[in-house]
Amino acid sequence: MQITQYLSKILQELSPSVGLVSDEDAEKLVNGILEAKKIFVAGAGRSGLMGKSFVMRMMHMELDAYVIGETVTPNFEKDDILIIGSGSGSTKSLVAMAEKAKAIGGKIAAVTINPDSAIGELSDMTIKLPGIPKEESQNEATIQPMGSLFEQTLLLFYDAVILRFMEKKGLNSSTMFCRHANLE
Template sequence: MDTKEVLSKILSEISAQVSSINEEQINQFKKAIMTAKHIFLAGTGRSGLMISAFANRLMHLGFDVSLITEISKPKANLGDLLILGSNSGETQSLIAYAHQAKALGVKIILFTTNSNSSLAKLADNIVAIPIKVFELNQPMGSTFEQLSLLTYDSIIYSLMTELQQTPELMKSRHANIE
């Protein structure tokens, strides 16, 4: 199979998943973002990279955000939000973060394929990203990671509209020391 053929199959497989995403879960997630005092985000591996990209765009929208792994993150408080991205919902470091956040009264939202996971049981809300493989068998969690990034970007676009943010305004918040 050549690269363009594989890419086409990947895009078809991702597109086939979209109808299984629950819009009400997304709406609850957006509401939690808009009402949070501070937003903390965490994921590991490639899911962590996707959630880092989401954190970056939330910052461009003007939200106060921190990755849990940043040394400069502020103290968590009541009214804050922790967003976790985990394909399996069983990542031990994320479970530890969730327990700590729960003890502090921080709201937890989980992006996952596993609605019955340990993390799902700790979360206040979940956004289930059910993955059904039709043709390709991409390595590990690739389809989840790809769909997560696209879902995060779709949420950013939706929030842009709701908050009346323009790409120009977002760009004004872009890093200028790179």
């Protein structure tokens, strides 16, 4: 198969995702971000990389947003929100973060395939994304390896949240560009 044929198949797999995401749940996340003093994002592996992309865009919008685990990440407080992207919703290190955030009294949002997971149960808001857990990806429901379908959907979902936030705050790419890195 040619690269363009693989790309076409991947896009065919992603396309139905739009109809499987709840606008109501997504809007709760947007409002949670608007209400938060600071925004923290966590994820393991490739889901964590999607989260880093999300935090970068929030920084461009002048939000106080951080990636968990970076050296410049401040402390989490009760007026903050922790957004966890996790396909399984049961990654032990992420569960521990959610438990600690809950004990501090902040808000937790889970973006996951499995809302009934440990992280989903700890969360104040849960956004269910389509995808196939990496351990089940060999069942021919996707041509992609492991959790790729979820991770791609997660990136696109985060970008859609950014667009909604831009709409609500009257921002555009030009107003955000002034915060783009300039020492590259």
